[in-house]
Amino acid sequence: MSFSLTYGAEAVIPVEVNLCSARVAGFASNENEELMAKELNLLEEHRDVATIRLAEYQQKLARRCNRAVRRREFAAGDLVLRKVVGNTRETSAGKLASTWEGPYRVTAIAEAVAYYLEDLEEKPLHRPWDVRNLKKFYQ
Incomplete structure (x- = not known):
């Protein structure tokens, strides 16, 4: 799920990079690379979970829409x-x-x-x- 990889971590604006804030001072690039690699390993699992959630949503939506459907049948001569x-x-x-x-x-x-x-x-x-x-x- 690219959204969680992209937006799962806190963003740092360019102004904060130049200033010495707590987030910039506590940043460790090695640890960040390890965490991003773990997230990449879980990417397929995130996609599968999203696909299952989408299928459940579509099934619920279809059940709700089909509740109001009335079956009509006609015979020859009607x-x-x-x-x-x-x-x-x-x-x-x-x-x-x-x-x-x-x-x-x-x-x-x-x-x-x-x-x-x-x-x-x-x-x-x-x-x-x-x-x-x-x-x-x-x-």
């Missing part, structure tokens, strides 16, 4: 609404435009989180849609 994304939104509609369009019918499951859709006139949409962009349509 009617769903599709979220209007920026490039398919009507440009003249303004900010009060609808954010959902449809209804569409689920025809097949592409993956665990993607579905093939068709409109009510049985015209299929070109690509599978992610479950995050769909919601159940209730009549």
Whole structure:
């Protein structure tokens, strides 16, 4: 961990080097070199500890974010609404435009989180849609 090697010791400003202060007078270069060599030997251990701490942090963050996730599953034949994304939104509609369009019918499951859709006139949409962009349509 380069931070601990760099900032782990007290810094001496250039003015103090010229003056005879307690820190400058008690400085032993041989002892300092030995301590720095020990720190270099522990560098891999410091990196491993930092990597483990980072992985723990990311796992805690993922658990916290995933708590609010609700799983949605659709079956073939369900009617769903599709979220209007920026490039398919009507440009003249303004900010009060609808954010959902449809209804569409689920025809097949592409993956665990993607579905093939068709409109009510049985015209299929070109690509599978992610479950995050769909919601159940209730009549």
